[in-house]
Amino acid sequence: MPHAPKSDPVPPEAGSGCEPLVVTATATEYELRNKKKAQNFILGELVAGGQLSFVVENLPKDGAGCRGSWLFSEMMRHFGPAVAAIQGNWTYGDNLATVNRLTASGMTLEQATKEGFTGKRAAEWKFDKLSVISHRQDASGKYIRVHVLFEK
Numbered sequence: 001m002p003h004a005p006k007s008d009p010v011p012p013e014a015g016s017g018c019e020p021l022v023v024t025a026t027a028t029e030y031e032l033r034n035k036k037k038a039q040n041f042i043l044g045e046l047v048a049g050g051q052l053s054f055v056v057e058n059l060p061k062d063g064a065g066c067r068g069s070w071l072f073s074e075m076m077r078h079f080g081p082a083v084a085a086i087q088g089n090w091t092y093g094d095n096l097a098t099v100n101r102l103t104a105s106g107m108t109l110e111q112a113t114k115e116g117f118t119g120k121r122a123a124e125w126k127f128d129k130l131s132v133i134s135h136r137q138d139a140s141g142k143y144i145r146v147h148v149l150f151e152k
Contacts, residue, residue: 009074017064020074030078032071040065044075050084051149056117072121086127088118088148095119099143109135113148122150 009032011018017036024031027046034040039059047053056072058065076083090096095116102112110130113119122128127150136145 012067012070016066018066018070020066025078027082030075032066032074034066037065042068042071042075044079046079046082047087050082051087052079052083052085053087053089068117069121069124076125083125083127084151086118086122086125086150088113088116088146088150090118090146091144096143096146099146103143109143109146113146118148119150127152 008022009020011020017034018040019035021033021035022031023033029046030042030044032042037058039057042054042056044052044054052075054072054075056068058068088095090099095113095118098116099109099112102115103109107115109132113130113132114123114128119130129151131149131151133147133149134145135143135147138144
């Protein structure tokens with residue numbers, strides 16, 4: 001069963017402005033924040049059936065701070081095999097922007113979801129089976145909500 005680490009993780013690279021602090025590390029919750037940048041963190045929660053729901057941020061987007069891919073990997077290492085699926089529930093942010101950009105250029109919704117941050121991270125951890133749970137578009141065809149699930 002996952003548990004709190006004995007110490008905070010070692011940052012991925014020197015000089016990146018990443019000074020990680022594990023705030024919460026339980027069987028169902030994980031929070032890792034950057035002490036040097038307030039809007040640089042990951043919050044993860046295991047919900048029903050081992051589905052992982054999470055939010056990751058690194059604002060402003062200035063190249064400094066803990067990289068999102070590193071934060072995601074730290075969260076996945078924490079939860080380990082308890083993760084049965086990774087949720088994408090997007091109403092704003094980079095994942096939704098990627099979906100809208102790629103579908104506007106002719107890509108299918110399914111293909112586009114795999115090209116965003118969450119899709120790429122899920123694939124790195126072998127969660128490559130995609131289910132589109134629901135989606136909603138506005139009158140112009142732009143997606144305003146996409147809910148997907150990545151499973152092994």
